[in-house]
Amino acid sequence: MMKAGPIWALGAMSGTSLDGVDAALVHTDGEVIHAFGGSGYRAYSEAEQLALRAALGKWQDDDCSEALQVIQQAHTGHLGTFEGAALIGFHGQTLAHDPHGRGTHQIGDGAALANALDCPVVWDFRTADVRLGGEGAPLAPFYHFACAKWIGAENPVAFLNLGGVGNLTWVDPQKKAPDTPGALLAFDTGPANAPINDLMMQRLGRAYDQDGALATQGNVVVDAVEQFLLHPYFDRLAPKSLDRDEFTGILELVAGLPDSDAAATLTMMCAAAVARGLKRCPSMPERVLVTGGGRKNPVLMHMLNGVLEAQVDPVEAVGLDGDMLEAQAFAHLAVRVQRGLPTSGPGTTGVRAAVSGGTISKPSGKGAN
Secondary structure, three states: OOOOOOEEEEEEEEOOOOOEEEEEEEEEOOOOEEEEEEEEEEEOOHHHHHHHHHHOOOOOOOOOHHHHHHHHHHHHHHHOOOOOOOEEEEEEEEEEEEOOOOEEEEEOOHHHHHHHHOOOEEEOOOHHHHHOOOOOOOOOHHHHHHHHHHOOOOOOEEEEEEOOEEEEEEEOOOOOOOOOOOOEEEEEEEEOHHHHHHHHHHHHOOOOOHHHOOHHHOOOOHHHHHHHOOOHHHHOOOOOOOOOOOOOOOHHHHOOOOHHHHHHHHHHHHHHHHHHHHOOOOOOOOEEEEEOHHHHOHHHHHHHHHHOOOEEEEHHHHOOOOOOHHHHHHHHHHHHHHOOOOOEOOOOOOOOOOEOOOEEEOOOOOOOO
8 A cells, every 4th residue: 555645756758769768756646746856868779779660560469579678678777777766657668559459569567677676667558548448548648737737827738749759738727637527638649750760760870850950951842741631640539549650651752852851841740730630629728838859859849830829838948857758757647556546538548438547566575456
C-alpha cells in the first residue's frame, strides 16, 4: 500500500523519433504536480537506432530480441543514475500500433527492469485501453490537465507534442478532473518529425534537420501539401491515433523535389495537419504550447504561427520543460495507476469509459500486483 500524499516518481520515454531515452522525476500524488525533480537524456548510438528501426512494424510474435536488448540496457543504465524514486513509469518503445486491428506493441520488460533497479515499475500502459475499445494513444493528456492547472490557465489551452508523430491535447482547466466530461479532447494530428527525419537519413545520412537549416533554404510545394491533406485520416473524428508509418506514401509526395524543397514541404505538412486538427476542437484554445523536438525547429514554429489562429509558444514560456514533458507524464501516470485513478477516457482515446491501464511489477521477493 502506497502512502498517502505525493511521492517522487521517475518516468521514462523513448519516442517514435528513436533518438534516445528521456527520464524525469516528478513529485505528485497523481492529481496535482507538487514539484519537478532532476531529469536527463540518454541518446541511442547509431547502431542502437538501426536495431530499433529494424524492429519497427513488428508484433509480439515476431523476433524483436535485438531491439528488446537495446531498450532494456538503455533504460536500466539511464534510470539507474537517478536516486529517490519510489515508483517508475516505463513506457517502453512503440514498434507497432493498430488499435482496431492487431492492437498495440510497446517493447520492454517492466518486471526485469523492476528487478534490475530494485524499484516498483508501472508499464504496458496502452494495452488495457485498446482492449476496451480505445485508441491506446495519446496517453499524456491526463498529465497535460495537471500541467494546465499548474500554470494557472483559466481558459482553454492546447498542448502540442511534436515528436515523430504530432499529438494535440485541448484542455478546459475549469473542469474539476481530467476524466470530467468535456475536460479534455486529445488526438494525433498527423506525421511530425518522423518523415522529415526519414528524408534526412535517406538522402543525406543525417538524423534530423537541425534548426530547420535545410527547410529554410527551400520552398513549400503547395500541391504536395494539399495532396497530403486528402489522406482519409484527416476526415476521422477525434479521438484518434495513428502508427508512425501509417502515412507510408508521404515521402513519395516529395520524391521528385530537391532536398531543401522536400524538407520545407514536409515541415509545412506537419503544420497543416495541426491546423486541420485544431478545427476539430470544441473551441479555439487561447494558446498552443509546443513540446517535443519540433519546437526546436524555428521553421516549423514559424509555419505554425502562420497557419494557426491561436498564439503559439514553446512550453518553456510557461515554465515547463519541453524535452521532458512526456517522461514526466509517465511518472505522473504511474502514480495514477498505483492509486487506481484513470489514465485515459472517452475524450482522450475514445475508450468506452475511463480506464486505469498499466501493469505493476515489483522487485522479486516483494510481491506483485
